[in-house]
Amino acid sequence: xxxxxxxxSLGEEVELDxxxxxxxxxxxxxxxxxxxxxxxxxxxxxxxxxxxxARTALLSVASxxxxxxxxxxxxxxxxxxxxxxxxxxxxxxxxxxxxxEMREDLGLNSFASAVHTLGS
Amino acid sequence: MSSKxxxxxxxxxxxxSVVGDFAGCPVPxxxxxxxxxxxxxxxxxxxxxxxxxAERLAIAAESRAANICPYCAERKKALSPxxxxxxxTLAPGTAGVLPYPIIDLVHMAVTDxxxxxxxxxxxxxxxxxxxxxxxxxxxxxxxxRSMDQTCRGLGVPLxxxxxxxxxxxxxxxxxxxxxxxxxxPMVPADAFMTEDQDxxxxxxxxxxxxxxxxxxxxxxxxxVLSNAQYIPSAQFGHVTExxxxxxxxxxxxxxxxxxxxxxFY
Numbered sequence: 001x002x003x004x005x006x007x008x009s010l011g012e013e014v015e016l017d018x019x020x021x022x023x024x025x026x027x028x029x030x031x032x033x034x035x036x037x038x039x040x041x042x043x044x045x046x047x048x049x050x051x052x053x054a055r056t057a058l059l060s061v062a063s064x065x066x067x068x069x070x071x072x073x074x075x076x077x078x079x080x081x082x083x084x085x086x087x088x089x090x091x092x093x094x095x096x097x098x099x100x101e102m103r104e105d106l107g108l109n110s111f112a113s114a115v116h117t118l119g120s
Numbered sequence: 121m122s123s124k125x126x127x128x129x130x131x132x133x134x135x136x137s138v139v140g141d142f143a144g145c146p147v148p149x150x151x152x153x154x155x156x157x158x159x160x161x162x163x164x165x166x167x168x169x170x171x172x173x174a175e176r177l178a179i180a181a182e183s184r185a186a187n188i189c190p191y192c193a194e195r196k197k198a199l200s201p202x203x204x205x206x207x208x209t210l211a212p213g214t215a216g217v218l219p220y221p222i223i224d225l226v227h228m229a230v231t232d233x234x235x236x237x238x239x240x241x242x243x244x245x246x247x248x249x250x251x252x253x254x255x256x257x258x259x260x261x262x263x264x265r266s267m268d269q270t271c272r273g274l275g276v277p278l279x280x281x282x283x284x285x286x287x288x289x290x291x292x293x294x295x296x297x298x299x300x301x302x303x304x305p306m307v308p309a310d311a312f313m314t315e316d317q318d319x320x321x322x323x324x325x326x327x328x329x330x331x332x333x334x335x336x337x338x339x340x341x342x343x344v345l346s347n348a349q350y351i352p353s354a355q356f357g358h359v360t361e362x363x364x365x366x367x368x369x370x371x372x373x374x375x376x377x378x379x380x381x382x383x384f385y
Contacts, residue, residue, distance in 0.1 A: 014368055019375035030368060040376040043273045055146075055275055064147030065364035068274065072153060072349035073365070073373045075270030079262040079345065080328060080374075081383035085233040086258045088303035089327040091385060 032061045036070060043074045130155065131162040134282050144276045153270070156348035160263050160341050161279060167287035169335050170253045171260075174284045178218050179226055179257050181211035181281060183264040186230035196232045202240070221247045222257055229261045234382050238303040251304045252293055252334050259338025266345050297334060307333040328385065350374075 018026030018037055026033045035058040042054035059067050083089075135158035142149040164180055166173045186192050191206040198204035208227050218226075221244050228236055241254050268278050297305035307330050332338040347353055351370065355361040362370050378385075 014372075016375070019372065020379045022376075026372075030372065031366075032369065033372060036365075036369060036373055037376050039273070040373050041380065043269055044377055044380045051272065052275075055273070059146070063364060065150070066369075067147055068145075068149050068153065069363045069365040069370070070373060071270050071273030073370050074273050074377055075266045075268070076346060076349035077374045077377035078269040078381070079266035079342070081378050081381040081385070082229055082233045082262045082265060083258070083331045083342070084328050084385035085381075085383055086229045086236055086262075086303075087255070087306075087331040088236075088238060089306075089331050089385065090301060092326050 032058065032066070035061050039070055040074050043071070044078065127163065127166060128159075129162065130159045131165075131282070134158050134162045134165075137282075138279055141271065141276045141279055142274070145274045149274060149276075152348045156344050157267050157270075157279060159344055160267065161282055163337070163341060164260060164263070165282040166285045167289045168256050168260075169292060169337055170250070170256045170289050172284075172289060173287055175218060176256075176260055177281050177284060178211070178214040179222070179260040180264045181214050182218065182223050182226045183230050183261045184268065184278070185209060185211035185214075186227035189227055189231070192227050192231040201228065201232055201235050202237075219247045219249060222249060222253065225254060226257055226261055229258055230265060236303070241303050255304050255332055256335040256338055259332050259335060259341060263341050263345055266349065270349060294334065294336060302327070302331065304331075305334050306330040 014030055015025075015027040018024075018033065022041065023034050023037050026037050028034060035054070039054045039058045042051040046054065055067075058070060062070070135154065138154045138158045138161065142154050164173075164176050166176075168176055171179065185208075189209045191208050195201050195204045195206065208223060210223065214223070225236065225240060225244070228240075241251055244250070244254055271278050294307070296308065298308050299305050301309075306327075309327075309330070329339070329342075332342060343353060351361070351363070351367075360367055362368075365373075
């Protein structure tokens with residue numbers, strides 16, 4: 001939801017498919033989008049070799065400061081998902097209404113954690 | 121600072137160690153990131169609200185051991201994690217420090233968090249542990265995961281866990297928590313946590329910011345890391361504000377990591 005809101009606010013409507021489908025579906029109108037997604041994939045689930053390659057690729061298109069930001073954000077959300085699912089919190093009311101169509105389009109309702117997060 | 125809160129000081133030896141780790145990065149790492157990691161590690165070595173410093177460091181060590189635990193890897197493939205029998209491979213030195221049921225949930229929080237249930241948390245009572253013990257342990261797991269994955273991304277060593285500082289947990293449970301909205305009690309939806317870790321009626325916060333409020337110290341550590349690794353809290357609602365990365369780039373990463381973790385929230 002924040003990706004859509006932030007891109008719209010900047011006048012840069014972004015296709016969201018890459019969030020779920022990965023590098024091949026990333027909207028390349030966003031600078032360094034493929035390299036950022038590949039980097040996230042490698043940090044979360046990649047081998048050391050894959051991570052080294054992703055790091056090199058990201059640093060070839062992003063500044064050192066952007067690279068450090070990316071590592072911090074990936075680490076941050078490895079935490080956020082565990083807080084959400086480890087405590088079984090429901091989706092916030094405002095997000096439930098605002099994301100109904102997006103959840104359907106991206107197939108998010110099939111995520112395992114949707115059972116408790118949607119309160120269904 | 122309220123007496124309910126842990127020390128807000130960062131230990132020099134811990135910060136020096138973090139700075140040394142970041143010096144191995146191929147690019148300069150901003151100082152606020154080192155400060156945040158040093159601060160959180162300085163708190164992890166001390167008694168918290170329900171666990172001693174030794175126990176908190178053992179939880180931290182187990183959060184790392186889960187990544188290479190063969191039982192966790194096999195259990196993740198099982199139809200139900202609660203009927204799959206086996207034994208976790210523990211971190212060196214943690215045997216006997218922590219009750220096994222909390223080790224089990226710590227490993228699960230790292231490797232299979234979407235299948236943690238309220239019943240699993242409630243069953244901790246059989247080992248003499250409360251929902252607040254679980255929330256504090258989860259708080260330790262998530263700050264460790266956050267720092268470790270940042271280090272992994274940066275290409276630097278994981279931070280060395282510091283030595284223990286003796287102390288006694290405060291065992292203060294916040295009042296007026298709301299039951300039944302989640303697996304654990306949380307602060308009411310229309311309250312928020314002040315800097316001295318009291319709860320005040322007022323504007324509400326997203327549920328993810330309420331999730332750990334049964335242990336306010338865990339929320340504070342959450343805020344400190346989030347301010348350095350994501351967006352400073354004062355900028356959170358301003359969706360055009362980013363860092364060196366633009367906000368849409370930041371949210372692309374956030375969404376992708378959530379999807380990779382099968383996190384609906």
